[in-house]
Amino acid sequence: MNVGDRVRVRVINPPGHNRAPSYVRGRSGVVVRSVGDGRFPDEAAAVGSGARRETIWTVAFAGTELWGPDAGPRDTVHVDLFETYLERA
Amino acid sequence: MSGSGHHRNGELQARVNVLLALAEERGIVDREEIDRRIELLGTSVSPLNGALMVVRAWNDPAYRDRLLSDAGAAAAELGIAGGGYSSDIHLHAVANTPEVHNVVVCTLCSCYPLAWLGPPPAWYKSEAYRSRVVRDPRGVLAEFGTVLPDDVEVRVWDASAEARYLVVPVPPEGAEQLSEDEQLDLVTRDCLIGVAVP
Numbered sequence: 001m002n003v004g005d006r007v008r009v010r011v012i013n014p015p016g017h018n019r020a021p022s023y024v025r026g027r028s029g030v031v032v033r034s035v036g037d038g039r040f041p042d043e044a045a046a047v048g049s050g051a052r053r054e055t056i057w058t059v060a061f062a063g064t065e066l067w068g069p070d071a072g073p074r075d076t077v078h079v080d081l082f083e084t085y086l087e088r089a
Numbered sequence: 090m091s092g093s094g095h096h097r098n099g100e101l102q103a104r105v106n107v108l109l110a111l112a113e114e115r116g117i118v119d120r121e122e123i124d125r126r127i128e129l130l131g132t133s134v135s136p137l138n139g140a141l142m143v144v145r146a147w148n149d150p151a152y153r154d155r156l157l158s159d160a161g162a163a164a165a166e167l168g169i170a171g172g173g174y175s176s177d178i179h180l181h182a183v184a185n186t187p188e189v190h191n192v193v194v195c196t197l198c199s200c201y202p203l204a205w206l207g208p209p210p211a212w213y214k215s216e217a218y219r220s221r222v223v224r225d226p227r228g229v230l231a232e233f234g235t236v237l238p239d240d241v242e243v244r245v246w247d248a249s250a251e252a253r254y255l256v257v258p259v260p261p262e263g264a265e266q267l268s269e270d271e272q273l274d275l276v277t278r279d280c281l282i283g284v285a286v287p
Contacts (some may be wrong), residue, residue, distance in 0.1 A: 010100070019194050019250060021197055023196070023250055025119055028163065035181075035252045036252075037177075038250060039160055039177065041250075056250045058246075060244075066223070071224075072225075072226070074239070075243045075245070076242065077223050077247060078247065079247045079249055079283075080243065080248060080250035080251070080252055
């Protein structure tokens with residue numbers, strides 16, 4: 001995965017902690033930045049500092065992709081997402 | 090309502106106290122370290138830090154480039170250490186231009202560049218702001234008195250992982266004739282969040 005890639009947020013509803021905001025699940029956007037890496041929160045919530053580290057990407061979503069045709073045509077929402085939450089679109 | 094809110098705060102405080110006592114007893118936290126961090130938040134971090142960075146960026150294009158490529162290092166350059174956070178948390182600055190306006194939110198909780206700017210305002214943590222600014226950023230900005238032209242792109246930054254965001258506003262016309270102190274007065278906390286412009 002890299003900057004410029006078109007990605008979709010996986011539709012997931014795990015029983016435990018999760019850091020993919022529900023309003024972007026299933027939505028497509030473009031990777032605009034690498035944030036670096038961090039402890040994968042779904043795992044960290046359960047096991048703490050032993051959790052694996054994972055790359056985080058900033059994904060830009062068009063407002064209309066998230067909210068439909070009523071959204072501002074020039075509005076975007078940039079969301080930081082762990083790589084596990086993403087798949088290529 | 091205020092009565093039940095008060096009761097709820099009391100309950101929450103009691104829970105925090107029990108958790109804190111247990112964590113201390115088991116050596117997970119150190120009470121002095123907690124006091125040190127609270128002291129830091131109350132004294133050495135404030136929105137003035139962000140204003141100092143923005144004003145330097147207005148007056149020094151090379152600093153502006155460094156701020157936009159590594160805001161944590163650019164803060165440290167001015168003696169703003171941040172701190173109190175895990176080393177995973179990085180500061181990132183996003184610049185407004187005549188074509189782009191940035192605004193920051195944390196929809197999942199209330200992530201904020203607290204280690205650099207101090208505690209966030211209460212409205213930043215409210216469900217109303219967090220849920221509405223992603224859905225209707227222009228409407229929310231207008232309620233703050235910031236009305237943007239239709240042809241300006243609005244970028245909302247939802248800080249849901251390890252990055253913390255700081256908005257670098259465009260200097261208003263004539264700002265270059267002001268003293269640095271006068272420029273600092275223009276860069277309010279709300280400008281750094283992106284709900285206002287100087």
